[in-house]
Amino acid sequence: MSARPAEDLVKQWESEQALLRQQVVEGDTEDWQRVPDFSGLQRVGGVDLSFIKGDDVNACAQLVVLSYPDLQLLYEDSQMVTLTAPYIAGFLAFRETPFLLESLQRLERDQPQLLPQVVFVDGNGLFHYREFGLACHLGVLSGLPCVGVAKNLLQVQGVNKDEEHQSQITALQKGGDSFPLTATSGKVLGKALRSCNKSSKPVYVSVGHRISLDTAVRLTHSCCRYRVPEPIRQADCLSREYLRKHFPAADT
DNA sequence: GCGACAG
DNA sequence: ATCTTGTCGC
Numbered sequence: 712m713s714a715r716p717a718e719d720l721v722k723q724w725e726s727e728q729a730l731l732r733q734q735v736v737e738g739d740t741e742d743w744q745r746v747p748d749f750s751g752l753q754r755v756g757g758v759d760l761s762f763i764k765g766d767d768v769n770a771c772a773q774l775v776v777l778s779y780p781d782l783q784l785l786y787e788d789s790q791m792v793t794l795t796a797p798y799i800a801g802f803l804a805f806r807e808t809p810f811l812l813e814s815l816q817r818l819e820r821d822q823p824q825l826l827p828q829v830v831f832v833d834g835n836g837l838f839h840y841r842e843f844g845l846a847c848h849l850g851v852l853s854g855l856p857c858v859g860v861a862k863n864l865l866q867v868q869g870v871n872k873d874e875e876h877q878s879q880i881t882a883l884q885k886g887g888d889s890f891p892l893t894a895t896s897g898k899v900l901g902k903a904l905r906s907c908n909k910s911s912k913p914v915y916v917s918v919g920h921r922i923s924l925d926t927a928v929r930l931t932h933s934c935c936r937y938r939v940p941e942p943i944r945q946a947d948c949l950s951r952e953y954l955r956k957h958f959p960a961a962d963t
Numbered sequence: 964g965c966g967a968c969a970g
Numbered sequence: 971a972t973c974t975t976g977t978c979g980c
Contacts, residue, residue, distance in 0.1 A: 760970075762971050798971080800968045807970070834969045844969070861969050970971055
């Protein structure tokens with residue numbers, strides 16, 4: 712009698728995205744975002760989830776807060792969580808957001824003075840099928856400025872990884888160079904950024920919430936020691952470390 | 964059937 | 971996301 716479960720779920724999720732989408736603030740809202748050296752910015756956050764091999768249900772949700780501009784670790788929180796929602800492209804937020812939000816809420820409860828002034832999210836923001844990726848979702852629900860940084864290009868709204876895209880990547884000569892990811896509509900949904908001199912493979916930056924695209928790109932570059940911005944990289948490293956420690960490889 | 968598919 | 975160490979190159 713019932714339709715395939717995923718179909719109804721996806722429709723429900725689509726309408727929820729459309730509703731929350733209206734709450735995204737696409738521009739700069741903070742004073743530090745408007746000055747060249749980001750003076751006034753002292754804490755940047757990063758979130759990530761790591762999984763145990765062969766297990767897509769149990770994961771470690773990680774939050775880190777780093778000092779800015781030194782990028783030293785000020786706070787870290789690892790929490791094992793049980794994921795219920797499936798991963799469906801375009802709906803990553805429904806799988807991950809609840810647990811990332813809980814991490815931020817624990818911090819607000821226990822050490823509110825350490826709350827980050829901006830959060831880097833592993834995934835896209837407005838650069839998304841319906842312009843509402845994980846970074847927007849977490850931004851709206853937390854109310855915090857968020858930046859989406861994806862390691863792989865999502866082919867959406869007319870943005871393709873074709874020869875044109877490849878040649879644009881080749882033209883990125885040094886860290887900080889970027890080019891726009893423009894939708895068929897003409898709207899710039901994000902930017903491909905060469906985040907440091909060493910890596911020729913760009914990262915894909917887009918607005919999550921309460922920040923402009925240009926500011927997001929500039930800030931991302933300023934937080935990169937390696938290809939992936941330090942807050943996300945630290946969150947990734949620490950969550951994997953946590954899993955290694957608490958769930959050692961179950962070999963013979 | 965083929966290709967795409969953030970994490 | 972994860973499977974995977976050393977290795978070739980700058």
